[in-house]
Amino acid sequence: MIPTDFTISTIDWNNDAERDACRAVREQVFIIGQNVPREDEWDSLDATSRHVLARDLAGNPIGTGRLTPERKIGRMAVLADWRGKHVGEAIMNLLLEQARALGYHELELHAQTHAVPFYAKFGFEKFGDEFEECAIRHSHMRRELEPLAAREFAPLPPRPEVRNVAVDSREQALAETLRLIGDAKRELCIYTRALDPDLFESDAALEALKRVAITGRGASIRMLIQDPRSVATRGHRLLPLAQRLSSVFTLRTPVEDNDLQYPSAFLINDARGYYFRVLGNRFEGEAVNYGPGRHAQLQEYFNQVWERSETSEDLRQLSL
Numbered sequence: 001m002i003p004t005d006f007t008i009s010t011i012d013w014n015n016d017a018e019r020d021a022c023r024a025v026r027e028q029v030f031i032i033g034q035n036v037p038r039e040d041e042w043d044s045l046d047a048t049s050r051h052v053l054a055r056d057l058a059g060n061p062i063g064t065g066r067l068t069p070e071r072k073i074g075r076m077a078v079l080a081d082w083r084g085k086h087v088g089e090a091i092m093n094l095l096l097e098q099a100r101a102l103g104y105h106e107l108e109l110h111a112q113t114h115a116v117p118f119y120a121k122f123g124f125e126k127f128g129d130e131f132e133e134c135a136i137r138h139s140h141m142r143r144e145l146e147p148l149a150a151r152e153f154a155p156l157p158p159r160p161e162v163r164n165v166a167v168d169s170r171e172q173a174l175a176e177t178l179r180l181i182g183d184a185k186r187e188l189c190i191y192t193r194a195l196d197p198d199l200f201e202s203d204a205a206l207e208a209l210k211r212v213a214i215t216g217r218g219a220s221i222r223m224l225i226q227d228p229r230s231v232a233t234r235g236h237r238l239l240p241l242a243q244r245l246s247s248v249f250t251l252r253t254p255v256e257d258n259d260l261q262y263p264s265a266f267l268i269n270d271a272r273g274y275y276f277r278v279l280g281n282r283f284e285g286e287a288v289n290y291g292p293g294r295h296a297q298l299q300e301y302f303n304q305v306w307e308r309s310e311t312s313e314d315l316r317q318l319s320l
Helices: 016-032 044-048 087-101 113-120 170-183 203-213 228-234 238-244 292-307
Strands: 006-011 050-056 061-067 072-078 106-112 125-133 136-144 164-167 187-192 220-225 249-252 265-269 274-277 285-288
Touching: 006 016, 006 061, 006 087, 006 292, 016 050, 016 061, 016 072, 050 087, 061 087, 072 087, 087 292, 106 113, 113 125, 113 136, 164 170, 170 203, 170 265, 170 274, 170 285, 187 203, 187 292, 203 220, 203 238, 220 292, 238 249, 265 292, 274 292
Parallel strands: 072 106, 187 220, 220 249
Antiparallel strands: 006 050, 050 061, 061 072, 106 136, 125 136, 164 285, 187 265, 265 274, 274 285
8 A cells, every 4th residue: 555654755955954854864774773984974966966855744754865966866765663664665766756857868876785676676777796885785776767758858847836735625625626637737547436426526527627638649537446336336427528538538446455445545637736535435635736755656556556457347338
C-alpha cells in the first residue's frame, strides 16, 4: 500500500530550517551511524544541488537525497526507524522526476555495496570496479533516462500558489474534485471503490470529465475500480460517457487482495494536484492543487496497481 504516514518534497537549501532538516538526517545516518568524517560529508555541491526531504506527519525529518549538477544522485539517507517503509523509494522517484525535468539523459551514483539491489530496482546498473569511499565499499552505477516528450521541454510555468484544503464535507469534496479535474491538462487517474457517485455523477463532474476527454490527442482518464459490479448494476451516469469516449476512458479492476482491500481513495491530475482520502468511503481528506512529492508517490502506486489489474467481466460486457 502507498504510505500515508510521511510526506516528501523538494527543499530550498538556502532556507536555514530546511537545510538543517536535511543535515540532521545525514548527520545521524552517515556521520554517527557510519563514521563518515564531517569534512567528507559536507561539500560545495550541496549549495548547487536539488535536495529532497521526507518528513513524518509531525514534521520531523526522516529521509533525504540530492541530485547534483554533475548528474549524480547521492547522499541518500533514511533514519533507521523508517527503513523498509518506502521512504527511500519515494525519495528516488522524486529525484528521477527532477532529473527528467532538467533534461538529463543519464544519471550516475555511488552505491554502498549493500544498497546495490535497491538502486537496481530503479534501472541502475553496475559498471567498473568496486572501490572504497570513506572506508565503505561502493559500486559505480548508472542508468539512462527516457527523454521527455517534446512538449514537456517547453519552459516550465511559474509554480502556482499552493492550496492545501482539509476536506471534511460532501460540498468541499465535490468542489475540490471539480477543481482538480478542471486543472487537468490531458490526464486523470482515479482510484475508487465504486466510482463515488457523490463526486463523479453530478452534471458538473460529467461535464468537467468530458472537457478533459475531448482536449485532443493524448487525453487519458484511467480509473481503478475495486467494486465494478456495483457500478455496473447501479448504472452509474459516468458509464455512457466512458462508452462513447472509450479511447480516452480506461477502466480496470484490481485482482490482488491487497489492492482490492486498499482502504483509501484518490484522484490525481497531470498538474501535480491530488485529493487523497485515507478512508475511501468518507469525504475527509487532503486536497492540494500542487504537491509534486506526494503526487509522485500516488502516481507511482497507481501505476503499479494498474499494471497488475484487469478489465472486469462486469465492465467488459459494457465494452469498457
